[in-house]
Amino acid sequence: MSLYESVIIARQEISAEQVEKLADEIDLILKNNEGRTEKRENWGLRTLAYKIKKNRKGHYLLFNYECESDAIIELERQLRLNEDVLRYLTIKIDKFSNEPSIPAQMASRDERQILTEQKIEGESGPSQDNSDTNPVNEDTKKQEPQGAEKGES
Secondary structure, X not given: OEEEEEEXXXXXXXXXXXXXXXXXXXXXHHHXXXXXXXXXXXXXXXXXXXXXXOXXXXXXXXXXXXXOHHHHHHHHHHHHHOOOEEEEEEEEEOOOOOOOOHHHHHHHHHHHHHHHHHHHHHHXXXXXXXXXXXXXXXXXXXXXXXXXXXXXX
């Protein structure tokens, strides 16, 4: 059996429960064709680079699985027939990665950052930091152009 990775983009209008149902259907197709799902990630609703079938956003799913080529043929046939699927891409890989994918890492990093910011605000109250204002740097300070002095017209 060979190792494969698939990314599936589903329509933005479907609910999170329908996305999970779609992922379960994909798992079932693989199991029925003697395949085994190694990793399954839901990357959530993401903005597309361009419109696909009049959609600007889509639910992304990542699958790593082991199966025969016949299972890939059946899986892609089912994905083509499913109206909720906008696009899919399946590639053959040499080995599975044990680490979370980059989008999953980014999501967990963002969640940790939000929790840290909330914790800091909870301890010290609202921040009074004025670091957002632009400090005046002597090098960037410009003198008024000649002729802009008072009294000259």
